[in-house]
Amino acid sequence: MTHPPVPYPDGGADPSAYVRTREKGTRDVTYPAAPEPLAVPVYDNHAHLEIEDGVGLSLDEQLDRALAVGVAGVVQAGGDIDSSRWSAWAATAHPRVLAAVAIHPNEAPLYAAAGRLDEAIAVIDELAAQPRVRAIGETGLDFFRTDDDGRPAQFESFEAHIALAKTHGIAIQIHDRDAHDAVLETLARVGAPERTVFHCFSGDAEMAKIAADRGYWLSFAGNVTFKNAQNLRDALAVTPPERILVETDAPFLTPVPHRGRPNAPYLIPVTLRFLAAELGVDVDEFAARVAANTLEVYGTFED
Ligand SMILES: [Zn+2]
Numbered sequence: 001m002t003h004p005p006v007p008y009p010d011g012g013a014d015p016s017a018y019v020r021t022r023e024k025g026t027r028d029v030t031y032p033a034a035p036e037p038l039a040v041p042v043y044d045n046h047a048h049l050e051i052e053d054g055v056g057l058s059l060d061e062q063l064d065r066a067l068a069v070g071v072a073g074v075v076q077a078g079g080d081i082d083s084s085r086w087s088a089w090a091a092t093a094h095p096r097v098l099a100a101v102a103i104h105p106n107e108a109p110l111y112a113a114a115g116r117l118d119e120a121i122a123v124i125d126e127l128a129a130q131p132r133v134r135a136i137g138e139t140g141l142d143f144f145r146t147d148d149d150g151r152p153a154q155f156e157s158f159e160a161h162i163a164l165a166k167t168h169g170i171a172i173q174i175h176d177r178d179a180h181d182a183v184l185e186t187l188a189r190v191g192a193p194e195r196t197v198f199h200c201f202s203g204d205a206e207m208a209k210i211a212a213d214r215g216y217w218l219s220f221a222g223n224v225t226f227k228n229a230q231n232l233r234d235a236l237a238v239t240p241p242e243r244i245l246v247e248t249d250a251p252f253l254t255p256v257p258h259r260g261r262p263n264a265p266y267l268i269p270v271t272l273r274f275l276a277a278e279l280g281v282d283v284d285e286f287a288a289r290v291a292a293n294t295l296e297v298y299g300t301f302e303d
């Protein structure tokens with residue numbers, strides 16, 4: 001996630017106009033070919049469709065490509081004021097989008113440094129009242145990108161977001177990078193929202209067991225396909241089917257064999273089939289289970 005300048009832009013009157021562009025570097029930025037469609041539709045539990053990558057696809061194009069391969073909807077996640085406003089707008093504008101809104105743990109210290117964290121959280125509170133905003137996310141702790149100085153603001157922000165999920169009675173999508181123990185401890189200490197999701201689950205089997213025992217959901221992203229990610233496959237193996245979700249985190253974490261190229265919701269079938277193969281279960285039955293889990297966490301896309 002790129003960091004916008006401080007002080008933050010306020011989005012203006014038209015949240016739909018907001019776009020971020022991902023650094024391209026030397027990557028192949030063409031979109032991979034579409035996978036074979038799934039017979040049983042599923043949803044992408046976490047994506048950032050406001051971020052332009054590769055040849056920019058409009059929101060409609062993204063969603064149409066997804067639908068064509070059996071990805072019936074997307075939970076669009078915000079990470080700052082503007083992307084959260086955009087997420088809420090996209091969910092209102094499109095029947096196949098639901099929104100998550102939050103200040104990302106790597107953004108929270110920047111808002112705090114600008115003296116704007118309370119104001120930012122107040123904006124999230126306001127957005128969370130909208131009927132198609134069904135999660136607070138992504139929030140959590142990131143000890144990889146933020147050093148010790150930024151941690152008090154991360155904790156303050158995470159705890160405020162947990163409270164918002166409870167107040168609004170919606171799910172929470174947790175970003176946990178190199179902060180497993182602190183995230184689990186915080187949830188236990190302040191009490192987790194009823195529907196708690198680890199987006200892009202990054203722990204091991206031991207953590208997966210703890211999370212599942214506590215009734216949290218584990219959302220697996222394309223990095224589960226990476227060669228060096230045996231810990232994620234071990235985690236998957238011990239996660240009860242009713243706790244499993246699938247996501248892209250698009251445009252990031254593109255699954256093998258397309259790693260490095262832009263990710264998009266239409267690539268969900270690649271990861272879903274990989275998960276089913278790892279578990280040795282039927283793809284259609286697994287898809288039905290994961291789709292039902294999504295609706296249990298976020299509610300229906302249809303109203
Ligand atoms: Zn994240």
Ligand SMILES: [Zn+2]
Nearest residue numbers: 046077138249
């Ligand atoms: Zn994300």
